[in-house]
Amino acid sequence: MKNILFWIFLACISSSSFAQDVILKKDGKEIEALIIEVHETEIHYKKFNNQSGPTYIISISSLNLVRYENGAVESYESTIKEKQKKTVIPKPKEEKSEEIVVRSGQYYYQGRQISTKKVKQLFAQHNSEEAISMWNRSNTNQGFSYAANIISYPVVILSYFNPFSLIVDPGVAILISIGGYVVSAGLQVAHYGLKTLYANQRIEAVELYNEDVKSEQQHDGDDYY
Numbered sequence: 001m002k003n004i005l006f007w008i009f010l011a012c013i014s015s016s017s018f019a020q021d022v023i024l025k026k027d028g029k030e031i032e033a034l035i036i037e038v039h040e041t042e043i044h045y046k047k048f049n050n051q052s053g054p055t056y057i058i059s060i061s062s063l064n065l066v067r068y069e070n071g072a073v074e075s076y077e078s079t080i081k082e083k084q085k086k087t088v089i090p091k092p093k094e095e096k097s098e099e100i101v102v103r104s105g106q107y108y109y110q111g112r113q114i115s116t117k118k119v120k121q122l123f124a125q126h127n128s129e130e131a132i133s134m135w136n137r138s139n140t141n142q143g144f145s146y147a148a149n150i151i152s153y154p155v156v157i158l159s160y161f162n163p164f165s166l167i168v169d170p171g172v173a174i175l176i177s178i179g180g181y182v183v184s185a186g187l188q189v190a191h192y193g194l195k196t197l198y199a200n201q202r203i204e205a206v207e208l209y210n211e212d213v214k215s216e217q218q219h220d221g222d223d224y225y
Contacts, residue, residue, distance in 0.1 A: 020048040022067040023058065026077075031058075035066070037113045038106065072104040098126070098217075099210045102203050116202075123209055126216065131209035138201035145194035152187035155180055 023031040023045065033045040036055060043058050043066070065075040100119060101108040107119050123131045159180025165173035 021069050024064045025062055026064055068104050070105050074104060098213045100206045102206050126212055128209045128212040131205045134201055134205035134208060138198040141194045141198040145191050148187045149191040152184045156184040
């Protein structure tokens with residue numbers, strides 16, 4: 001019984017430990033990748049099984065879709081067809097927006113993907129205190145999420161080998177093992193729950209920042225007139 005519970009638990013947690021992005025090309029070829037940057041016409045990535053190797057560049061026009069490691073899917077086929085149908089109309093040059101865009105768990109600023117460090121720098125640059133506070137709370141929950149995930153591994157290992165089996169009755173030892181597996185599963189549930197929470201908090205922080213940016217732009221317009 002211990003063996004069955006042990007292997008079921010490992011199967012559940014291992015699926016999240018080896019997730020990768022998948023790039024599906026028009027010719028049906030799938031590329032297991034770690035996506036680094038997403039641009040308007042191309043994607044920069046590393047091969048998942050060689051993440052220290054070279055960075056590859058692939059044209060979006062050759063893709064059907066991209067499936068990210070968090071389960072999000074971005075289709076490019078319909079987007080490309082729509083672009084081909086549209087007539088290109090010259091537009092007057094516009095000022096680049098100071099707002100941050102969140103797409104598939106990634107952050108974009110003025111058309112380019114940016115790091116979380118750059119996000120926090122923009123928060124500070126625009127004195128967005130509420131956004132900074134929300135981001136700090138997300139960091140705290142991220143720490144708890146990582147801790148729950150890490151602690152669950154030694155707990156399940158101890159439950160499997162169960163040193164208490166040497167000093168207690170077999171029936172009691174089995175109950176202790178089951179209890180350990182339950183605790184490990186609970187820690188994994190907490191890990192994923194906190195992971196979702198801090199991801200949502202970061203999205204909310206970006207929204208608060210964008211509101212501050214819009215408010216700044218309105219004030220600048222009022223001062224001008």
